[in-house]
Amino acid sequence: xxxxxxxxxxxxxxxxxxxxEQAVAMYEKMILARKFDERGQLxxxxxxxxxxxxxxxxxPSQVAMAFAMDLKNxxxxxxxxxxxxxxxxxxxxxxxxxxLFAKGEDPNSAGRQMPGHFGAKRLRIVTGSxxxxxxxxxxxxxALAAKMRGERxxxxxxxxxxxxxxxxxxxxxxxxxVMKLPVIFxxxxxxxxxxxxxxxxxxxxxxxxxxxxxxxxxxxxxNDVLETYRVFKEAHDRALAGEGPTLVEIVTYRVTPHxxxxxxxxxxxxxxxxxHKAKDGIPAYRRYLTEAGLWSEEQEQELQARIREEIDEAxxxxxxxxxxxxxxxxxxxxAETANGEAI
Amino acid sequence: MxxxxxxxxxxxxxxxxxxxxxxxxVLGEDVGLKGGVFGTxxxxxxxxxxxxxxxxxxxxxxxAGVAIGAAMAGMRPIAEMQYSDFMFPATNQIIxxxxxxxxxxNNDWSCPLVVRAPIGGGVFGGLYHSQCPESxxxxxxxxxxxxxxxxxxxxxxxxxxxxxxxxxLFFENKKCYRLVSDEVPEGEYTVPIGKSKxxxxxxxxxxxxxxxxxxxxxxxxxxxxxxxxxxAHILDLRTIQPLDREGVLxxxxxxxxxxxxxxxxxxxxxxxxxxxIISEELLYDLDAPIRRLCAPDVPAMPINPxxxxxxxxxxxxxxxxMLDLARF
Numbered sequence: 001x002x003x004x005x006x007x008x009x010x011x012x013x014x015x016x017x018x019x020x021e022q023a024v025a026m027y028e029k030m031i032l033a034r035k036f037d038e039r040g041q042l043x044x045x046x047x048x049x050x051x052x053x054x055x056x057x058x059x060p061s062q063v064a065m066a067f068a069m070d071l072k073n074x075x076x077x078x079x080x081x082x083x084x085x086x087x088x089x090x091x092x093x094x095x096x097x098x099x100l101f102a103k104g105e106d107p108n109s110a111g112r113q114m115p116g117h118f119g120a121k122r123l124r125i126v127t128g129s130x131x132x133x134x135x136x137x138x139x140x141x142x143a144l145a146a147k148m149r150g151e152r153x154x155x156x157x158x159x160x161x162x163x164x165x166x167x168x169x170x171x172x173x174x175x176x177x178v179m180k181l182p183v184i185f186x187x188x189x190x191x192x193x194x195x196x197x198x199x200x201x202x203x204x205x206x207x208x209x210x211x212x213x214x215x216x217x218x219x220x221x222x223n224d225v226l227e228t229y230r231v232f233k234e235a236h237d238r239a240l241a242g243e244g245p246t247l248v249e250i251v252t253y254r255v256t257p258h259x260x261x262x263x264x265x266x267x268x269x270x271x272x273x274x275x276h277k278a279k280d281g282i283p284a285y286r287r288y289l290t291e292a293g294l295w296s297e298e299q300e301q302e303l304q305a306r307i308r309e310e311i312d313e314a315x316x317x318x319x320x321x322x323x324x325x326x327x328x329x330x331x332x333x334x335a336e337t338a339n340g341e342a343i
Numbered sequence: 344m345x346x347x348x349x350x351x352x353x354x355x356x357x358x359x360x361x362x363x364x365x366x367x368x369v370l371g372e373d374v375g376l377k378g379g380v381f382g383t384x385x386x387x388x389x390x391x392x393x394x395x396x397x398x399x400x401x402x403x404x405x406x407a408g409v410a411i412g413a414a415m416a417g418m419r420p421i422a423e424m425q426y427s428d429f430m431f432p433a434t435n436q437i438i439x440x441x442x443x444x445x446x447x448x449n450n451d452w453s454c455p456l457v458v459r460a461p462i463g464g465g466v467f468g469g470l471y472h473s474q475c476p477e478s479x480x481x482x483x484x485x486x487x488x489x490x491x492x493x494x495x496x497x498x499x500x501x502x503x504x505x506x507x508x509x510x511x512l513f514f515e516n517k518k519c520y521r522l523v524s525d526e527v528p529e530g531e532y533t534v535p536i537g538k539s540k541x542x543x544x545x546x547x548x549x550x551x552x553x554x555x556x557x558x559x560x561x562x563x564x565x566x567x568x569x570x571x572x573x574x575a576h577i578l579d580l581r582t583i584q585p586l587d588r589e590g591v592l593x594x595x596x597x598x599x600x601x602x603x604x605x606x607x608x609x610x611x612x613x614x615x616x617x618x619x620i621i622s623e624e625l626l627y628d629l630d631a632p633i634r635r636l637c638a639p640d641v642p643a644m645p646i647n648p649x650x651x652x653x654x655x656x657x658x659x660x661x662x663x664x665m666l667d668l669a670r671f
Contacts, residue, residue, distance in 0.1 A: 075416070110449035119448045126415060127448040131439045137405045138440070141412020141420075148368070148394050148418065155412075167432070171405035178400055324449075332450040333484050335508035 011292045012226045016233065018067070020294050026067055026088075026225065027289055028303060030059040030282050033084030035307050036093050039315060040100055040115070044260040048319065049100050053116045054256035055081035058188055060281030061222035061250045062158075063088050065186060068232035069156060075142040077126045077135040077157040080116030081188065081254075085158065090123045093310055097318030104324035111324050133163040136172035136185065143181035143239075154239040158186040161249075162193025164206050173247065177213035182239035184232065185210075185247045188222070190254035195267040210247035222252035223281030226288075253279070347527045350520035352494035353383055353459075356501035357421060359531065361391050364419060367505055368395040371406055371423030380425055381461065381520055407433035407458060411441050414456040419505055427460035427514065428471045428643075434479065441510040442485030456510045457501070461517040462490070463555055463606050465655055468517075469646030475554075475607035475638070480512055481584055481616070487536055488584040490514040492557045494525045496581055499534030507536060516555045516606075523558065537582045539590035545574030548669045549594045551617055552604035553580040556636075556656045560604060563662035573669040583613045588620055595621045599630035600668050606656060609637035631671040636664045 009015075013023040033055065040052035055062065058081055066088030069076070078085050083096065095107050102111035107120045109127070119127030126142070128135050139157035146153035163169055164187050176183040187206050191198050210217025216238075220231045228250065235246035253276035257264040264273070289295035331340075347355070361367045368391070369384055375398035378385030388396035399406050403424060410422035424430040430437075437458065444454040464473030480486055487509060491497040497515060504511035542557060543564055550560045557579050564575035578594040580587065595601045601621060603614035618633045636656065638644070644654035 107451070109447055112449060113447055117447070119451060121448075121451050126412075127444055127452045129439055129443065129447065131435055134408065134436060134440050137408025137436065138412035138415065140405070141409040141414070142416045143412075144409060145413045145416035145418045148413075167402075168404055168408060168436075171400070171402040172408065174400050174402065175405045175409055332445050334445065334487075335453065336450075 012288070013292070016226060016230050018229065022067060023289060023292070024294055026063050027285055027295065029063045029084060029088045030285065031303060032093065032307050032310070033059045033062070033087050034282065035311055036087070036096055037083055039311050041256070041260065043100065043315070051114055051260055052100065053080055053114075053259040055083045057255040057276065057280060058190060058222065058252050059084035060225045060285060061188070061220070061228045061252060064225050064228035065156065065158075065232045068229055068236050070154070070236070071124070073151065073153045075124050075126060075139070075153060075155040077128065077139045077142070077155065078118050079128065079132070079135070079159045079163070079188070081160075082118065082158055086118050086123070086125060089125060091118070091120060091125070092314070094314040094317055097314040098321055101318040101321065102323065103318060103321040105321050133159055133166035133168040135159070136168045137175065139183050139185070140172050140176040140179070140181055143176060143183045144179060147179070147181060152240055154182045154184060154236055156184045156186060158188055160193060161187055161189035161191070161198055161206055162196070162201055163187070164209065165201060173210070173213045173245070176245040177215050180242065180244035183245040184235045184239060185245060187247065187249045188252060189249050190252045192254050192258070192268075194258040194262065195264075205249075207247055207249035215245045215247065217247040217249065219249045219251060222250040223279055223284060225281055225285045344526040344528055346524050347494055348521050349494045349497050349515070349523040350381065350383055352498040352527050353501055353515055354385060355527070356498040356505075357384065358387060358390065360502060360505045361387065361395060366417065366419040367421065368397065368418065369421040369423060370397040370399050370410060372399060372401050372425050374398060374423050379423065381517065384423065403429055403433040404436050407436035408440070410456050410458070411436060411444070411454055414454045415444065415452055419455055421457045421459055421505065424458060424460035426468075426472050427462045427476045428474045430458070430460050430476060431479070433458075437480065437486070437510070437512070438483050442483050445509065446485055453508055454510050455508050457504045457513055458510070459513045459515060462514045463516040463518050464644045464651060465518040467646055467648070467651065470643035473644050475605070477514060477583060477607050478612050481613055485509070486584060487511045487582065488514065489536060489582045490516070490554045491581060492516070492519065492523070492554050492579050494523060494527050496534050496540070496579070498527055499532055500536065500581065502531065503533045503536050506533070511536065514554070518555050534581065537585050537587055539581055539587040539594070540579045541576070541594065542579050543575060543577040545576040545598070547574045547598055548600045548602060548665055549576045549578065549598045550602050550604060550665060551578045551580065551591060551594060553583055553613070554606065556604040556606055556661070559656055559658045559661040560665070562658045563665055566662060567665055567669070571666060571669070573666065575665055580613070580617075586616065586620065591617055591620055592624050595625055596628055599628055600671060601629070601633045602664055602668050603633065603635045604656065604661065605637050607638060608640045609635055610640050612637055631668060634664065634668055636660065
């Protein structure tokens with residue numbers, strides 16, 4: 001973190017209402033997501049899985065936004081790089097591995113969808129697809145339902161900066177703005193839509209787009225965990241207070257290729273990537289926790305060992321788990337009756 | 344039994360279902376205070392308030408997308424597309440999202456949504472207020488598609504559509520709105536999705552279709568009976584997805600001579616699938632090649648009256664095609 005605090009003032013996380021346990025838990029989720037993600041890449045390179053898409057470097061802000069949410073009442077509409085986000089919402093590494101290996105027990109889709117296509121009703125994570133940005137109007141729909149039923153619930157929807165050019169972004173923002181719906185629109189601006197850089201995606205600032213829809217837009221440095229948390233907490237408070245949506249633009253950087261099918265050095269330099277790798281928010285947050293007296297080398301060693309074991313177990317489980325039986329592969333096109341017939 | 348207009352049947356279905364189930368609401372352009380450009384939602388906002396008869400911004404993908412979100416959240420939205428011609432911006436939401444939500448989540452999520460859209464021409468609407476877009480959505484698994492021809496079926500099918508656990512496209516024919524009136528019982532009844540209905544019995548030729556052209560077929564059939572002694576058997580598909588295979592085969596087998604009619608253009612239309620089903624199952628029972636009478640394969644109908652008339656089906660076109668088939 002860039003700010004240091006004096007011994008007399010409250011640590012930043014405490015001033016924001018985060019307990020020490022929460023501050024530490026946030027760090028653990030970032031590491032868990034990072035390690036899962038690295039394993040995913042490795043498994044693809046080793047030929048164990050067909051495809052992996054990474055969220056590396058975006059974990060700090062994803063964890064921060066999850067921790068600002070109410071997991072019992074809010075609705076979550078993530079996009080495909082949101083591993084740290086869904087892990088923070090309660091999805092397990094084992095479940096992510098089942099998805100990566102496309103196995104039947106995968107709660108997201110029973111191994112039907114590509115990895116990164118999250119969905120789990122028990123965690124209030126709404127099923128998503130591959131045509132980008134379709135989830136944005138859905139978030140407005142969830143918020144509308146909450147408003148109609150008088151529920152204290154906020155919808156959080158995330159997407160990339162490429163997506164912010166889709167009609168569904170604008171239509172969803174406009175709808176939520178008109179209706180003053182409790183939605184938090186999250187643009188994870190990582191600089192690239194596959195190969196096309198931000199400069200060729202938009203001539204303006206994404207957060208400014210909110211002005212056109214009559215609600216605030218905020219830009220935040222995604223490497224600054226606590227500042228990101230603060231921004232989301234405020235957006236959440238506004239939503240619950242009936243003040244309507246907020247657009248949060250998280251400024252981050254995609255340090256990996258778009259996916260395991262992409263060669264990013266065709267369109268950018270290694271040097272550019274290295275500059276951003278050096279700005280990684282995770283070591284910075286670790287330094288913060290250490291300075292706050294909440295983290296030590298021993299704890300780090302213990303965490304790394306624990307996570308390694310968890311990921312090893314999940315990998316083994318995911319690899320061994322059966323695929324969905326082909327007899328079931330075509331089920332659930334429509335609702336079924338109790339004896340398995342289509343209604 | 345009261346005789347009411349087709350449009351009144353649709354309105355009554357929404358009103359009664361909104362009274363019965365507070366999860367049901369309607370959203371779309373002009374559906375609130377104005378009550379819809381055709382008057383289909385007239386009175387609903389006065390009775391149920393602004394949220395449940397919701398005027399939306401002019402953005403069809405949002406109308407569908409917001410409705411999909413609300414449906415996943417447990418509501419029972421009815422999304423109105425002002426004209427089916429304006430439904431195409433919502434096509435991605437309907438085909439990539441609504442249709443696949445249950446399947447892609449392995450039954451974890453569902454999308455109980457109705458999209459209502461007026462189809463058809465004959466109202467001098469020109470290219471973009473007259474189209475029949477069924478074939479764009481037909482063949483998309485995960486969607487159910489209904490297209491009633493009568494007031495009775497309009498109400499009964501709309502109630503079934505609202506109560507259905509999956510997304511249903513409800514294609515109402517705008518020409519039918521005030522031209523078609525028939526007996527509709529008061530109160531609750533449903534017409535099952537996926538079941539065709541025999542509109543007229545006969546032993547000489549079979550006409551299979553849906554929506555407005557069936558009324559031309561019925562008029563033509565009466566004249567052919569009177570003037571030519573030809574008795575037509577007429578089947579209203581009512582639901583175009585899933586097609587009632589048994590109903591189609593039974594109707595085709597009855598006469599062995601089949602004419603399929605619809606206002607959507609011929610190539611790739613619902614009629615092609617109906618013909619394929621009959622060919623697969625009944626080829627050797629046929630006494631004549633299967634025929635189709637549909638709109639021509641041009642982008643859409645012109646607004647000038649002779650052009651529109653030339654494009655559309657009517658009683659005389661039906662009569663000629665039916666007689667020709669009877670004489671085969």
